[in-house]
Amino acid sequence: MALAADTDHEALERTPSQVGDYVTLLKPRVMSLVIFTALVGLFVAPGGLHPVLAGTAILAIAIGAGASGALNMWYDRDIDRIMSRTQNRPLPRGRITEEEVLVFGLTLSAMSVATLGLATNWLAAGLLAFTIFFYAVIYTVWLKRSTPQNIVIGGAAGAFPPMIGWAAVTGQVGIEAWVMFAIIFLWTPPHFWALALFKKSDYEAAGVPMLPNVAGERATQNHILIYSVVLVASGIAPLIVGMAGWLYGAVAVGLGAWFLWLAFDLWRTSEKDQMKKVARSLFRFSLYYLFVLFVALAADHALGLYLGAAQ
Amino acid sequence: MTAERDEDEMKRIRRRRSVALGIALAVFAALFYAITIVKMGPAIMNRPL
Structure with missing residues (x-):
């Protein structure tokens, strides 16, 4: 030492x-x-x-x-x-x-x-x-x-x-700010739990109590699925509180459906190597999900400004 | 010979670090100048002393 x-x-x-x-x-x-x-x-x-x-x-x-x-x-x-x-x-x-x-x-x-x-x-x-x-x-x-x-x-x-x-x-800090907060807040757990599933040994060696190490892979898969449902619902919230229109709505629903499919696919997979593979693709997709969702939010707002100015 | 080369390499690294710090400070000063002008307006220059 x-x-x-x-x-x-x-x-x-x-x-x-x-x-x-x-x-x-x-x-x-x-x-x-x-x-x-x-x-x-x-x-x-x-x-x-x-x-x-x-x-x-x-x-x-x-x-x-x-x-x-x-x-x-x-x-x-x-x-x-x-x-x-x-x-x-x-x-x-x-x-x-x-x-x-x-x-x-x-x-x-x-x-x-x-x-x-x-x-x-x-x-x-x-x-x-x-x-x-x-x-x-x-x-x-x-x-x-x-x-x-x-x-x-x-x-x-x-x-x-x-x-x-x-x-x-x-x-x-208005309701709209809280909605954006909620989307990222709910996105974080499934994103990192997916990472923890295929980097399990790393966290184990470092003694960081990530969910797969502490509660097991099955519990992590369950958690990811539940959080994904709540996340996708929160992704549609901007539409409900009136801070975005149909353009954002279409993107949020489409991306949300794909996110849920991957989370479900992960949930039903029990074979170890296959599970790691699906976890990796969910982890990667979750990055795109957040990025594209926020691009859509900005694009929707820009469209609103443009249409407002044109009228 | 090697020690000399190491010494030169260290000097070069330190110099690069100092230049980076200098640039960062200059940008910071320019930023505050710009913020002041934007927040208070150019009229700040016309105040009687």
């Missing part, structure tokens, strides 16, 4: 942390989803925001999300060494020191919240601060290693960005 620490130290002396390592700490792939959903929240909100302020808001939300990713990597440095998916992160590889990561995460958190508050309003900034706290403390420190319901509650952190975008424009 001491030898490993010494080797790490020597490695650090040889190569200082590079710019790319800092970018990796921000979890760019997670960040891209945050930017996208926040952008949609900001776009579909009634009223307007000056392009400079809108751009600043998106940048602040993205940096805030990145900062929470860095804080997550700082805390999870022990288990990141074990899981194949995370072994190449800068901290487990010894390319950066713990202190650098912590200071980087905290500094960016403070700067992003302050920037959002000054550029838009303090409700949006407060929501961003809460999101960072929720992901870095409630999820990473508390829930992730203690309960198989970790991602159910932790999913809220990923669900806040469109709400923050909405609040940045309107200065309040």
Whole structure:
């Protein structure tokens, strides 16, 4: 152990942390989803925001999300060494020191919240601060290693960005913002449980209590099916609360039907290898599902604006 | 020879990091300048001292 620490130290002396390592700490792939959903929240909100302020808001939300990713990597440095998916992160590889990561995460958190508050309003900034706290403390420190319901509650952190975008424009949080929150919140569990089904051994080795490891594969398949039904219903909610029209409705129903089919297919599969295969395709499709649903929401809104202007 | 090359490589990496930090700070300053102008308007320049 001491030898490993010494080797790490020597490695650090040889190569200082590079710019790319800092970018990796921000979890760019997670960040891209945050930017996208926040952008949609900001776009579909009634009223307007000056392009400079809108751009600043998106940048602040993205940096805030990145900062929470860095804080997550700082805390999870022990288990990141074990899981194949995370072994190449800068901290487990010894390319950066713990202190650098912590200071980087905290500094960016403070700067992003302050920037959002000054550029838009303090409700949006407060929501961003809460999101960072929720992901870095409630999820990473508390829930992730203690309960198989970790991602159910932790999913809220990923669900806040469109709400923050909405609040940045309107200065309040309406039913529409809650609907967008609900879609991502309900999407997270089936998405990650599908991942956990085919990465089960990884989570097992790291001691993270994901549902398949704790309750078994059958229970996970049941959970995924139930959550998928509720998710698809929430996907149609924008139509019901009047924030979207037929274009969105058609997309939501079509995508929802496919999502349910995959969840059902997974539920009825008991052979291990086949089950992993279906879980992988559900995981992949769930990414498209969320992306296309939010594209449809924005497209529907744009169509409404266009038709409104044409009349 | 190798030690010298390592030293050069380290300097290069540090320099690149410093440049990146410098650019980030410059963008941050420009952003706040733009936010100020947008929120307060160009009239901020016309105030009596």
